[in-house]
Every structure is written in structure tokens, then in C-alpha cells.
Amino acid sequence: MTFRGAKYFDGRSPVAQAAVVRLDSARGVAGIFAAAESGEPADPPLAEVRVDALYLDPPVGAGPWVMRLPDGAVCECPQEVYTALARERTPGTLARFSRWAESSGRVAVVCFLLSVVLVVVFFRYGIPLMAENAARGMPAEIETMVARESMRALDRTFLSPSALAPERKEALRDGFDAFAARKPATPTYRIEFRRSRIGPNAFALPAGLIVITDELVELAETDAEVYAVAAHELGHVHHNHGMRSALQAAGHFIVITVFLGDVSSVLSVAAALPSVLIETGHSRRFELEADTFAAEFGMATGLGVAPLVSILESLTDAYGGEGKHLSWISTHPPTAERVELLRAIEAEHPE
Numbered sequence: 001m002t003f004r005g006a007k008y009f010d011g012r013s014p015v016a017q018a019a020v021v022r023l024d025s026a027r028g029v030a031g032i033f034a035a036a037e038s039g040e041p042a043d044p045p046l047a048e049v050r051v052d053a054l055y056l057d058p059p060v061g062a063g064p065w066v067m068r069l070p071d072g073a074v075c076e077c078p079q080e081v082y083t084a085l086a087r088e089r090t091p092g093t094l095a096r097f098s099r100w101a102e103s104s105g106r107v108a109v110v111c112f113l114l115s116v117v118l119v120v121v122f123f124r125y126g127i128p129l130m131a132e133n134a135a136r137g138m139p140a141e142i143e144t145m146v147a148r149e150s151m152r153a154l155d156r157t158f159l160s161p162s163a164l165a166p167e168r169k170e171a172l173r174d175g176f177d178a179f180a181a182r183k184p185a186t187p188t189y190r191i192e193f194r195r196s197r198i199g200p201n202a203f204a205l206p207a208g209l210i211v212i213t214d215e216l217v218e219l220a221e222t223d224a225e226v227y228a229v230a231a232h233e234l235g236h237v238h239h240n241h242g243m244r245s246a247l248q249a250a251g252h253f254i255v256i257t258v259f260l261g262d263v264s265s266v267l268s269v270a271a272a273l274p275s276v277l278i279e280t281g282h283s284r285r286f287e288l289e290a291d292t293f294a295a296e297f298g299m300a301t302g303l304g305v306a307p308l309v310s311i312l313e314s315l316t317d318a319y320g321g322e323g324k325h326l327s328w329i330s331t332h333p334p335t336a337e338r339v340e341l342l343r344a345i346e347a348e349h350p351e
Contacts, residue, residue, distance in 0.1 A: 038194055
């Protein structure tokens, strides 16, 4: 069998030669010959090649089939050559399945849907699990560096120096330290105060850095309410939520890059990671874990859960219904759900 319309590349020159492909079924060989102007075969660049020594790459879209030869040469050939070669061989089970799957529209749809499901499951469970394990083994120096750089970025965007009097800030720090000293194995932490453009807020960064805004201090009716918010943030420190959130966000961006192939956009988003963390907050599970820690902290130290319930209700009354303020509750679970959790933990620890 002879097939015309092929293009032969010898691997040394980028110029293609018009070629014909000749298959000899009886001897099980294939010959590829450069064609002269008359269209008749001339001297072959590759005299004879066994069929089982050839392999073809499937085309992209409507492109040609590519026959790759053992000496490194390449021949672009029509579909008929592949069909003829396939008849010369007895394809294995995997090859038959692959050929069937590639030609089935239903299989393509099923594979696409399965891919979507796998990506969603990986986003939901795989990346958080990997982030948790990675954060657990993260060196303290790395956490400190991340916290320092995140704080610098936040100071350039959302935050400004605190307007609270130094004596007021020290009194709040000392007051919370007194409660924290009553609870064994309290995580290492440091409290900083900032004025903000995002309203009453508090958040925890890696390495135990807790930031409380002046606006939240001003909203609180008692110092105990400020301590309760600090206890909630200490819960984030205890569970290493800051680093886990950062690693999860980085994991999401990496997966998106694999699909979109746009590294520059990922780098841009990674540079804005502190802003993303502040605006989107932690996951619902992280927030409830931090509330649980705060409630258990309150029961163990005598602070109780009432101050946290009170500040939650104050925040809801002041900002919960407006939707235009980025307050401490805007990215958290519903206040009613959180209060119910706090009350349940209080009931489990009768005085």
C-alpha cells in the first residue's frame, strides 16, 4: 500500500520533503521515501523500518498524524496511514479502550464531569489536609517572617498606628495576660493595636501575632469584651489557622495556575495575600474552632462566655445589618449559631 501527501523531516533540516509512505503487509515493513518532482519514489532516507518500531502521536485538533522514526526523523502523514498501521497490529486491551474512549462523546463528558468532581474534592479536602500538615512542620523562623511581612503589607493598606493612649494599651495587654496565665499551655502570643479603615476588627497572624483595632476597643462596653475577642484570636493561634489559611490560599492559586497556565496572575494574587485573608476571613470551621477555644478559655480562667456573647451582639447590632462595613463578624458564622455554641460549652462546665 502506498500513501501520498506525507511530509518528511530528516531531523537535521527544518525544510520538509514531500514523501510517500509504502507499507508492505506481507513482510511487515514500512518504507518512507522522498518524492521527486515526477511523484515517483526516489532513494529512501530510511530504507526499511519494521512496523513495530514505528509509533504515531495523535493529532491536535485537525492536525496531521505524526509518525516518529527510530533515527529521530519525523513524517507527517494522513489518517489513512494510521488506519493501515493499526490493521497490521493486534492492539492490546488498553489501546482498544483508549481508542474507544477518544472517539466517544459520552466518555468525554463523563471524564470532564469526573475531573470537575475530583478538583472540587481536592479543593475541599486535599488542600486543607496538606496545608494542615505543612503548617504543623513549619519552622518558627518562617512563621515569624510571614507575620512580619503580612503586618507590613496591612500597615500600608488597611491599618495605621493606634490612637489609643500607651497606658490604655498596656492595661489591656496586662489584663489579658493575667487571664492567660491561669490557663495551662497557653500558646505564645503578642497583642498589637492599630487604627483601621475596616471598622471593629481583630485577627491573628502566624507566630502568635494578634491585632486588635481601636474601633473594636471603642465599641466594647467592658475590657472583658476585649479580652474575649483576644481569646478568640488566641484560638486561631492555638490551631495555627493563620498559616494554614495562607497555605490553603497558595494551594488554590497553584491548582488554578495548573489549569490556566498563568503564573504572573498567581504571583500578583500571592502578593496581595494579606488583604485576601483580611477580606475573606477564615473558614467557617476555623471560626467555630476559635470560638470553642475562647469558650473553654473563658471557663478555665474565670472570664466566662458572657463577654464574648455581649461583644458579638454589639457587633451584630452595629454592623450586622448594613453589609457595607467589614467588621469582625462579616466573615464569621451567624451570630446566633456562635452564641448557641458558646452557651452549650458553658452548660458543659457548671461552676
